Each structure stands twice: as C-alpha cells, then as structure tokens.
Amino acid sequence: MSLIPHDIKDDEIRVISSGNNNDHPAPNKPTRKRKWIVAVSIIAMLLSVLAIVYMIIPKNSNDDSLDIITTEITEYQEDIEENIPNTIIESEPMAHGFVSISDTLVNKIPLTMFKPTNLTPTLQIGTDVLNDSTVRFVVQAADVRGDNGGIVGAYVNKGELLSKGQAKSGFCAIIGGKINIGVADATPFLEQALETDGYFFRQYPLVVANQIVENRPKGKSLRKALAELNGETVVIMSQEEMTFHDFSQSLVDLGVTNAVYLVGGKGYGFAIDSEGRKNEFGRQLKNMRPNTNYIVWR
Numbered sequence: 455m456s457l458i459p460h461d462i463k464d465d466e467i468r469v470i471s472s473g474n475n476n477d478h479p480a481p482n483k484p485t486r487k488r489k490w491i492v493a494v495s496i497i498a499m500l501l502s503v504l505a506i507v508y509m510i511i512p513k514n515s516n517d518d519s520l521d522i523i524t525t526e527i528t529e530y531q532e533d534i535e536e537n538i539p540n541t542i543i544e545s546e547p548m549a550h551g552f553v554s555i556s557d558t559l560v561n562k563i564p565l566t567m568f569k570p571t572n573l574t575p576t577l578q579i580g581t582d583v584l585n586d587s588t589v590r591f592v593v594q595a596a597d598v599r600g601d602n603g604g605i606v607g608a609y610v611n612k613g614e615l616l617s618k619g620q621a622k623s624g625f626c627a628i629i630g631g632k633i634n635i636g637v638a639d640a641t642p643f644l645e646q647a648l649e650t651d652g653y654f655f656r657q658y659p660l661v662v663a664n665q666i667v668e669n670r671p672k673g674k675s676l677r678k679a680l681a682e683l684n685g686e687t688v689v690i691m692s693q694e695e696m697t698f699h700d701f702s703q704s705l706v707d708l709g710v711t712n713a714v715y716l717v718g719g720k721g722y723g724f725a726i727d728s729e730g731r732k733n734e735f736g737r738q739l740k741n742m743r744p745n746t747n748y749i750v751w752r
Contacts, residue, residue: 551751553591553725555733557693560704564693566735568725569686573751574631577611577653581742583750590726591751593678593689594717595626596655603743607656610647624659624667624714626680626749628652633687635680635714637662655747658715660702669698669715676720677701680749681713689716691735716749723748 551572558565570591583592596617597606608625609617620639627634627643629652634643637659647654659667660679674695681690690708692701698715705713722736 551590552728555725555727558708560707563696563704565704565708566691566693568689568691570751575628575633575749575751577628577655577747578750579611579745579747581746583748584738588752589750592748593723594721595747595749596657597717598743598745603745605745605747608644608654609747610644610652610654612653613648613651615648620656622656622658624657625654626657626714627654633680635682635712637667658698660698660715661705661710661713664706664711666699666702666706671698673697675718677718678716678721679705679713680716681705682711683709
C-alpha cells in the first residue's frame with residue numbers, strides 16, 4: 455500500500471500559529487490537517503481490503519454457478535434416460551407387477567377394464583387385505599348372505615372348504631396361480647382346488663362361449679365381471695347402473711369369451727397402475743361383514 459504524500463518530512467515539526475503567541479492549541483488536541491490525514495488513511499485501508507475481497511469472491515462465485523449448472527444438466531439427462539424405451543428403469547414396474555387400466559365404449563356404454571400384469575391371484579377373507587402393501591389389485595369376489603353372514607355357495611381358501619352349496623352355477627377356480635372360469639353344476643376344478651391348496655368360489659355366470667347367460671335379478675346396479683378376453687383374464691366394470699342382461703350383452707359385444715360376476719354395486723376395491731398410483735373404486739364401509747372376501751393379485 456503506497457504512502458499518502460505530505461508537505462513536511464517525518465523528522466520535521468511545523469508550528470501553526472493564529473498570530474497570537476498565547477493562543478496555542480492544547481497538546482493533545484488534533485489539528486484539522488491531522489484529522490484529514492487520518493480519514494484519508496482509513497479510506498485507503500478500506501479500499502485495499504475491498505480490492506482483496508473482490509479478487510477472491512468472484513472466483514468462488516463462478517465455481518458455485520458452474521456446479522449448479524452441471525447438476526441441473528445431469529438431472530435433466532437422467533430424466534431423459536428414464537423415459538427411453540426398453541431400459542432397466544422402465545422395466546422395473548413389470549417385474550413388480552401392476553394393473554393396466556383403460557376406459558372404452560361399447561355401443562355407447564362406458565366400461566372400465568383392469569388387466570393384471572405379472573401378478574398372482576389368490577382369494578382372501580377379511581378387510582386386512584386392504585392394508586397389505588404387497589397387494590396390487592383387489593376386488594370383492596363371492597356374495598355374503600344378509601341373514602347369517604355366511605359366504606354364498608362353495609368357497610375354498612388354500613385347499614380348505616369354508617362354505618358349501620351351489621346357489622349359483624358360475625365358478626372361478628385358481629389352480630397353480632391360474633384362473634379358470636366357467637359354468638357347471640359340478641366341476642372337477644372344485645376337487646382340484648381342495649387337493650392342491652387352491653381357491654374356488656361361486657358366482658352368477660354372465661357369458662359362456664361368447665353367449666349371454668340370463669340371470670334372475672332384473673334390477674340395475676353398477677356391475678363387475680371377471681372375464682376372459684383375448685386369452686387374458688381381466689376385470690371389467692360398468693361406469694353406470696345396468697341390468698345383468700345389458701351388462702352381459704356389452705361383454706359379448708366387447709369380445710369376452712367367458713365371464714362370471716363379481717360383487718357389484720359400491721363394493722370397494724383398488725388397483726395399482728404402472729405409475730404406482732392407487733386407483734380406488736366403490737365405497738369402503740366402516741363395518742364390513744367378517745366373511746367379506748376378495749380376489750387378490752400380488
């Protein structure tokens with residue numbers, strides 16, 4: 455830092471007089487010239503400090519800005535890579551299983567279709583299944599009696615016969631993780647379910663070999679069906695109240711080969727789609743009957 459020039463040398467003394475020798479300034483009282491020198495010195499020191507700070511800070515600021523830009527570019531590239539088809543990231547939901555959900559119109563009738571992918575079906579009794587994090591798709595299966603709360607028709611859970619009877623001719627059997635649906639008063643699938651720790655329940659038949667099956671109930675309600683479509687098992691749900699006949703007709707028009715009924719109305723269920731979103735339908739009641747049962751995909 456350069457010295458500030460003065461009009462006297464360091465080894466010289468200047469005596470300032472106002473013209474009266476008796477009016478000397480007090481020994482400790484600074485003169486106006488000395489005050490000015492001190493002020494200039496302080497200002498010079500501050501300017502020097504600011505210059506040093508200026509030389510240091512810009513370098514650090516540039517580095518921080520570069521780091522931020524680099525991070526944003528990296529994250530943007532990662533997002534692009536996640537959306538590229540046939541990558542490991544995109545195939546992960548397939549490994550864990552999910553439900554494809556699509557809406558369609560059949561003769562101006564709105565339907566929603568659920569197709570399980572890479573999931574294994576079972577049956578389960580009780581509402582605890584609704585809080586199971588491993589479940590990807592759940593729909594109420596067999597009807598429950600209004601008088602004694604028993605399950606309507608034959609019902610097998612892990613090879614155990616929990617209910618007997620043949621109130622309805624439609625059936626669903628799950629043997630070795632594969633769903634079989636059809637219509638029969640007596641079927642070997644019941645025995646197979648008992649012998650192989652399988653699953654079985656009875657319901658109204660809706661479609662057999664691409665043909666409508668008529669059922670006694672004539673009222674309208676929201677309808678659900680477990681169906682065979684193009685060689686795959688799907689669940690189809692009406693978006694408006696329909697009779698059994700009209701619902702069965704819409705299934706036939708859609709191309710369904712075989713179908714049995716699932717608990718309709720406002721029966722609660724949900725499906726986890728490929729994005730991990732939980733799609734709920736129906737209404738979850740506070741006091742569900744103990745034998746409320748579900749067909750479940752995990």
